[in-house]
Amino acid sequence: MDNAPAPSLHDTIRRMGERAVAASRALATLSTRKKNLILEAMADALDADRARILAANARDMAAGRDAGLADAMLDRLHLTDARLDGVINAVRSLVGLRDPVGREIARWTRPNGLLIRKMRVPLGVIGIIYEARPNVTVDAAALCFKASNAVILRGGREALQTNIALAEALQRGGAAKGLPPDSIQLISVTDHDAVRELVRLEGLVDLVIPRGGERLIRTVAEQARVPVIKHYKGVCHVYVDKAADPEMALSIIENAKCSRPGVCNALEKVLVHRDIAPSFLPLLAERLRARRVELRGDEAACAAVPGLVPATDADWDAEYLDLVLAVKVVDGVQAAIDHINRHGSHHSDSIITADAKARDQFLQQVDSACVYVNASTRFTDGGEFGLGAEIGISTDKLHARGPMALEELTTYKYQITGNGQIRV
Amino acid sequence: MDNAPAPSLHDTIRRMGERAVAASRALATLSTRKKNLILEAMADALDADRARILAANARDMAAGRDAGLADAMLDRLHLTDARLDGVINAVRSLVGLRDPVGREIARWTRPNGLLIRKMRVPLGVIGIIYEARPNVTVDAAALCFKASNAVILRGGREALQTNIALAEALQRGGAAKGLPPDSIQLISVTDHDAVRELVRLEGLVDLVIPRGGERLIRTVAEQARVPVIKHYKGVCHVYVDKAADPEMALSIIENAKCSRPGVCNALEKVLVHRDIAPSFLPLLAERLRARRVELRGDEAACAAVPGLVPATDADWDAEYLDLVLAVKVVDGVQAAIDHINRHGSHHSDSIITADAKARDQFLQQVDSACVYVNASTRFTDGGEFGLGAEIGISTDKLHARGPMALEELTTYKYQITGNGQIRV
Numbered sequence: 001m002d003n004a005p006a007p008s009l010h011d012t013i014r015r016m017g018e019r020a021v022a023a024s025r026a027l028a029t030l031s032t033r034k035k036n037l038i039l040e041a042m043a044d045a046l047d048a049d050r051a052r053i054l055a056a057n058a059r060d061m062a063a064g065r066d067a068g069l070a071d072a073m074l075d076r077l078h079l080t081d082a083r084l085d086g087v088i089n090a091v092r093s094l095v096g097l098r099d100p101v102g103r104e105i106a107r108w109t110r111p112n113g114l115l116i117r118k119m120r121v122p123l124g125v126i127g128i129i130y131e132a133r134p135n136v137t138v139d140a141a142a143l144c145f146k147a148s149n150a151v152i153l154r155g156g157r158e159a160l161q162t163n164i165a166l167a168e169a170l171q172r173g174g175a176a177k178g179l180p181p182d183s184i185q186l187i188s189v190t191d192h193d194a195v196r197e198l199v200r201l202e203g204l205v206d207l208v209i210p211r212g213g214e215r216l217i218r219t220v221a222e223q224a225r226v227p228v229i230k231h232y233k234g235v236c237h238v239y240v241d242k243a244a245d246p247e248m249a250l251s252i253i254e255n256a257k258c259s260r261p262g263v264c265n266a267l268e269k270v271l272v273h274r275d276i277a278p279s280f281l282p283l284l285a286e287r288l289r290a291r292r293v294e295l296r297g298d299e300a301a302c303a304a305v306p307g308l309v310p311a312t313d314a315d316w317d318a319e320y321l322d323l324v325l326a327v328k329v330v331d332g333v334q335a336a337i338d339h340i341n342r343h344g345s346h347h348s349d350s351i352i353t354a355d356a357k358a359r360d361q362f363l364q365q366v367d368s369a370c371v372y373v374n375a376s377t378r379f380t381d382g383g384e385f386g387l388g389a390e391i392g393i394s395t396d397k398l399h400a401r402g403p404m405a406l407e408e409l410t411t412y413k414y415q416i417t418g419n420g421q422i423r424v
Numbered sequence: 425m426d427n428a429p430a431p432s433l434h435d436t437i438r439r440m441g442e443r444a445v446a447a448s449r450a451l452a453t454l455s456t457r458k459k460n461l462i463l464e465a466m467a468d469a470l471d472a473d474r475a476r477i478l479a480a481n482a483r484d485m486a487a488g489r490d491a492g493l494a495d496a497m498l499d500r501l502h503l504t505d506a507r508l509d510g511v512i513n514a515v516r517s518l519v520g521l522r523d524p525v526g527r528e529i530a531r532w533t534r535p536n537g538l539l540i541r542k543m544r545v546p547l548g549v550i551g552i553i554y555e556a557r558p559n560v561t562v563d564a565a566a567l568c569f570k571a572s573n574a575v576i577l578r579g580g581r582e583a584l585q586t587n588i589a590l591a592e593a594l595q596r597g598g599a600a601k602g603l604p605p606d607s608i609q610l611i612s613v614t615d616h617d618a619v620r621e622l623v624r625l626e627g628l629v630d631l632v633i634p635r636g637g638e639r640l641i642r643t644v645a646e647q648a649r650v651p652v653i654k655h656y657k658g659v660c661h662v663y664v665d666k667a668a669d670p671e672m673a674l675s676i677i678e679n680a681k682c683s684r685p686g687v688c689n690a691l692e693k694v695l696v697h698r699d700i701a702p703s704f705l706p707l708l709a710e711r712l713r714a715r716r717v718e719l720r721g722d723e724a725a726c727a728a729v730p731g732l733v734p735a736t737d738a739d740w741d742a743e744y745l746d747l748v749l750a751v752k753v754v755d756g757v758q759a760a761i762d763h764i765n766r767h768g769s770h771h772s773d774s775i776i777t778a779d780a781k782a783r784d785q786f787l788q789q790v791d792s793a794c795v796y797v798n799a800s801t802r803f804t805d806g807g808e809f810g811l812g813a814e815i816g817i818s819t820d821k822l823h824a825r826g827p828m829a830l831e832e833l834t835t836y837k838y839q840i841t842g843n844g845q846i847r848v
Contacts, residue, residue, distance in 0.1 A: 025765065025789065025791075028788065028789065028791075029788065029789065108810065110808070110809075110810055114799060114803060116809060116810075121791075123821055123822075124791070124821065206821050206822070207821075207822060221649065222649065225645065225646065227651070227820070227821075227822045229822075245844070248843075248844040251844065251846055252844065252846055254846075255846035255847060256846075259846075259847060341449065359841075363839045364452065364453065365449065365452065365453065367449075367452075367545075367548070367837075368837065369837055369838065370837070370838045370840060371837060371838070371839050371840070372840045372841075372842065373839075373840070373841040373842065374841070374842045374843050374844055374845075375538060375840055375841070375842030375844070375845040375846075376845060376846045376847050378846070378847035379538060379840065379845070379847055384534070384847065385534075385540060385838075386532065386534060386540075396651070397547055397548065397630050397631075397651075397835045398547075398630070398631060398651045398653075398822060398823040398835065399822040399823040401835055401836055401837060401838075402837070402838050411821045411822065411825055412825055413791075413792065413793055413794070413795060413825060413826070414793065414794045414795070414809075414825075414826050415787045415795050415797075416794060416795070416796045416797070416799055416803065417783075417796075417797040417798070417799070418796065418797065418798045418799030419672075419798055419799075420669070420672040420675065420676065420798055420799070421798075421799040421800060421803070422675055422676055422678075422679035422680075422683075422799075422800045422802070423679060423683060423800050423802035423803055423808065
């Protein structure tokens with residue numbers, strides 16, 4: 001029991017949960033039109049509070065520099081006028097997205113006359129746990145709100161002043177147009193135990209989404225008593241089949257690896273059919289070396305291309321998030337599928353082939369959220385899918401898989417209407 | 425670390441998980457026709473093994489009597505020829521149900537020409553943790569299989585001999601028609617820690633469903649590192665509005681309370697509008713006393729009907745599973761909604777009314793899996809909904825809510841087909 005948190009923290013977080021539940025009841029009754037008015041008002045308030053927000057961010061940046069934060073971390077933390085414009089525009093763009101709440105998913109009538117309607121409804125209360133980027137505060141709050149959910153935000157302590165300023169603008173702007181109190185709450189205590197308290201609010205919090213590095217996600221998943229949807233790493237593959245168009249394969253690999261190496265849908269591994277390895281691998285090496293990509297190869301790949309770095313076992317499971325690519329020669333599509341299912345992260349994987357049989361086998365058997373044929377893995381994105389803004393890319397299988405947009409922030413209930421039916 | 429399990433148990437359960445994953449890969453490629461042939465063969469094998477199964481059950485029953493099991497527990501454990509017929513017929517009935525796997529949920533084409541198909545696929549590996557009823561062994565295994573999932577079963581130790589005989593019949597019958605090895609595995613070690621090991625097989629087990637009492641479910645939920653869908657208690661309500669047809673209300677309440685008091689969709693609480701309480705409650709008391717239902721009332725209900733047992737605070741949260749009913753007088757539909765959302769279990773709740781406004785308010789605001797108008801809560805059931813056999817009734821909100829049938833034992837993936845698209 002010596003690990004028990006101070007009662008005050010426990011009670012503080014629990015009260016936030018209870019207030020969020022009360023807010024969620026009110027949110028569930030808001031019309032789409034009203035929600036859109038509130039979103040516009042929240043965007044306006046962010047704009048009006050621009051100076052205050054940027055000043056708060058400057059304080060966070062100064063404290064971060066004093067604390068010796070790495071440059072990459074400071075960059076993620078930094079808000080500029082242009083970045084704030086992006087954040088504000090993202091809120092406005094939600095106005096145009098279709099409201100999933102209240103939609104009828106299905107309806108049918110039973111022989112006894114009961115009408116059953118399966119209706120889309122809000123999840124209720126969503127907890128978002130994230131790290132340095134303050135834009136998540138606004139993105140997550142606005143997305144959860146558009147799907148009529150109350151949200152409890154827990155950002156990184158290094159962004160606390162910025163997050164407080166952003167949340168206050170959202171709350172004040174929304175309240176003026178009827179946003180229910182406590183719809184958007186920010187945990188401002190910096191105690192690490194606050195996360196543990198939040199993820200154990202069974203019966204109050206319906207879903208927690210951790211956004212950030214693998215360590216954050218793992219900690220949340222291990223502590224949680226409420227449902228968690230994880231957005232783990234993306235160890236994405238391209239398999240170049242023997243029936244691949246080599247030029248198409250090169251173009252897709254270059255795009256998937258180089259267009260934005262630091263994101264989860266970037267390419268990390270290439271598997272090449274043994275029959276074409278001697279001809280294809282030198283072309284690949286030439287193409288990627290021109291983009292300054294470090295290539296690591298298994299024995300067969302190293303034999304086909306002089307000067308590759310020999311890959312180790314750890315390479316096949318690694319997410320580099322950098323200009324590094326591991327290349328492996330495989331015996332065919334089944335070997336590629338088995339490798340991907342074993343070493344991948346069930347995120348996004350692609351086959352390059354003109355062979356319908358290999359294509360179908362890959363599509364059916366690769367156990368990933370997004371399985372591609374003759375296209376770049378970089379398309380795994382709510383916007384690119386046409387789903388609108390996303391809260392992340394789920395690598396879980398339950399409830400939401402792949403890009404998680406507005407609809408995935410809802411659930412359903414059955415509404416059953418009768419005229420006195422009893423069960424016989 | 426003194427709680428760490430013996431390495432051998434840890435390894436045993438982990439190896440079962442790994443074998444289940446391998447089986448799930450093979451299961452994902454089976455055609456519907458082949459799965460149906462296997463289901464028929466499993467049913468035939470259960471029939472052929474009838475004597476062996478009943479003999480194993482007789483041993484479990486004898487051991488249970490020696491151990492002093494309660495009569496209700498012994499009844500749940502007991503298999504008769506007739507009960508085994510029911511189990512076998514349930515397997516055969518799955519043949520006729522539509523296979524959810526491989527269905528296209530949606531398809532669209534992006535402006536860049538990418539074709540996106542959202543396809544229904546198996547979950548993978550499902551763990552089922554249950555108690556005395558041996559029919560769950562067969563029901564769960566067959567349902568998971570029809571949705572192309574591998575299953576790991578962990579039944580109650582008191583039913584172990586019966587469960588081993590049932591699982592052997594399913595495995596042998598299925599194998600003869602091509603059931604992949606390890607598709608159906610039964611944990612036969614009785615060590616309690618086996619459950620903990622099973623629910624911590626992250627990356628191997630995709631979903632755990634605990635079926636049984638609240639204590640079992642809570643233990644599983646607390647230990648789990650893999651997703652759990654809970655089937656908690658049913659604290660179901662009927663709210664009798666002032667615009668209710670009294671005779672319809674009486675008939676529905678009698679049906680919902682008395683037709684099978686021990687199940688989760690049975691009625692536990694009645695809320696009555698204050699305006700009709702003086703006239704309605706005496707009728708209700710008369711009707712239910714004839715069925716030997718014990719009525720407990722709040723102060724206002726006790727005032728309206730002489731001889732009611734005064735309800736305590738604990739009554740409003742209790743699931744009696746017996747011929748007991750608590751009755752409360754409320755000020756109107758909003759008070760009823762608030763009471764249900766606070767004290768109910770988000771399972772099944774019904775309003776009796778002829779008033780469209782009260783109806784809509786109740787349908788929208790009651791936060792339960794199944795919300796009824798003028799019908800008995802007893803209809804919350806996969807078969808009654810027309811969904812076919814169910815693995816249970818989810819009281820969770822993520823992934824599956826309410827009756828959980830074949831479709832809820834699947835997930836989806838995106839299959840994206842292009843002709844060389846790269847992200848610009």
